[in-house]
Amino acid sequence: MADVIANGIRLNVQHxxxxxxxxxxxxxxxxxxxxxxxxxxxxYFSLGTFLANAGCDVVCYDLRGHxxxxxxxxxxxxxxxxADLSGLLVALGIDRPVHMxxxxxxxxxxxxxxxxxxxQVASLTLIEPPFLIEGLGAQMEHSLSRVLTATSHExxxxxxxxxxxxxxxxxxxxxxxxxxxxxxRRDMLATPSFDPARLAAFTAPVLAxxxxxxxxxxxxxxxxxxxPDCTLVxxxxxxxxxxxxxxxxxxxLTHWWLFHRGTAPTPTYxxxxxPGFVMPAWVREKVPPPDLRRPARNPDGRLLxxxxxxxxxxxxxxxxxxxxxxxxxxxxxxRAASEGTPEPLQTxxxxxxxxxxxxxxxxxxxRGGSVTARTHPPATHHRMPTPNA
Numbered sequence: 001m002a003d004v005i006a007n008g009i010r011l012n013v014q015h016x017x018x019x020x021x022x023x024x025x026x027x028x029x030x031x032x033x034x035x036x037x038x039x040x041x042x043x044y045f046s047l048g049t050f051l052a053n054a055g056c057d058v059v060c061y062d063l064r065g066h067x068x069x070x071x072x073x074x075x076x077x078x079x080x081x082x083a084d085l086s087g088l089l090v091a092l093g094i095d096r097p098v099h100m101x102x103x104x105x106x107x108x109x110x111x112x113x114x115x116x117x118x119x120q121v122a123s124l125t126l127i128e129p130p131f132l133i134e135g136l137g138a139q140m141e142h143s144l145s146r147v148l149t150a151t152s153h154e155x156x157x158x159x160x161x162x163x164x165x166x167x168x169x170x171x172x173x174x175x176x177x178x179x180x181x182x183x184x185r186r187d188m189l190a191t192p193s194f195d196p197a198r199l200a201a202f203t204a205p206v207l208a209x210x211x212x213x214x215x216x217x218x219x220x221x222x223x224x225x226x227x228p229d230c231t232l233v234x235x236x237x238x239x240x241x242x243x244x245x246x247x248x249x250x251x252x253l254t255h256w257w258l259f260h261r262g263t264a265p266t267p268t269y270x271x272x273x274x275p276g277f278v279m280p281a282w283v284r285e286k287v288p289p290p291d292l293r294r295p296a297r298n299p300d301g302r303l304l305x306x307x308x309x310x311x312x313x314x315x316x317x318x319x320x321x322x323x324x325x326x327x328x329x330x331x332x333x334x335r336a337a338s339e340g341t342p343e344p345l346q347t348x349x350x351x352x353x354x355x356x357x358x359x360x361x362x363x364x365x366x367r368g369g370s371v372t373a374r375t376h377p378p379a380t381h382h383r384m385p386t387p388n389a
Contacts, residue, residue: 006087012068016052028098032106039067077187097122131219137191148179206230211238237276
């Protein structure tokens with residue numbers, strides 16, 4: 001991770017260079033994630049590393065107020081977001097047209113940047129963009145207000161305090177801070193709608209992807225009809241979360257778009273069987289799920305285990321080849337258990353990230369310094385690694 005100063009603020013950036021080595025002619029891809037409950041990781045793990053392995057120069061960054069970028073009290077209007085993006089490209093020394101890839105609000109931001117700076121954009125990939133000629137800001141502000149109401153519900157408070165993983169808790173708490181303590185909602189309300197004349201004058205190729213079961217599917221036809229060179233792909237049996245639901249196909253699609261668009265047809269998509277992904281009523285209505293604190297289960301009734309990509313000790317991403325607990329925090333847990341010392345808990349640099357109750361202490365870290373520790377018995381929260389793990 002690297003910090004870049006752009007437009008007077010610090011932006012957290014992940015720059016992925018082509019795995020086969022630097023190439024001055026490699027396509028430059030800039031990804032823009034969604035608003036509030038999102039950060040650069042959604043693109044890093046879905047398309048970022050894949051496109052870098054394919055030969056692209058990929059830039060993923062946390063938008064202002066998100067992830068590890070500066071959390072400012074204001075500056076969430078479209079003009080400031082565009083200035084942040086322009087400043088980032090200048091700071092990175094990018095002086096040739098880039099391929100913009102955006103998801104949700106990030107796609108709307110990518111489109112707005114492209115209309116303002118058409119000479120700096122080689123192509124656009126828009127995944128589920130909110131798109132209206134009239135009332136765009138009002139719709140986005142209304143949606144964010146409902147998100148705030150849902151995440152402030154008493155059931156959500158209890159879930160965050162007792163059951164949610166720390167990474168999820170951090171994301172939701174950041175979202176609530178953005179919606180409560182900043183000008184974000186007011187800035188969204190002031191978002192200008194798109195000008196049909198400027199859309200008609202835009203000549204770069206556009207790839208628009210929507211899920212047929214998305215609440216934004218009605219926006220697809222309007223976007224496609226107003227952009228002169230737009231390829232519209234609608235994925236049957238998918239919702240607004242198409243980036244997560246159809247990652248495999250989006251990798252194939254974006255690779256074709258960047259490298260083979262002029263020589264091969266659009267890749268065929270085989271939708272999931274049955275109804276596929278359906279947006280639950282509680283998502284459409286922006287309310288807490290009815291089974292929020294019920295343990296997740298597989299279709300056969302067995303309790304759903306944590307993702308193998310998450311360390312069960314510290315909730316950080318780890319390679320699947322490493323067993324649970326095989327990380328700095330996991331080994332410290334095992335050492336603390338054998339020595340009868342407090343149970344270590346990594347907290348991403350600050351005690352405020354921990355959402356579980358109980359007293360805390362500091363214990364030595366394998367990398368020097370110390371980490372926060374809970375004095376609860378280790379077996380209370382963690383599955384201990386076996387000596388042969």
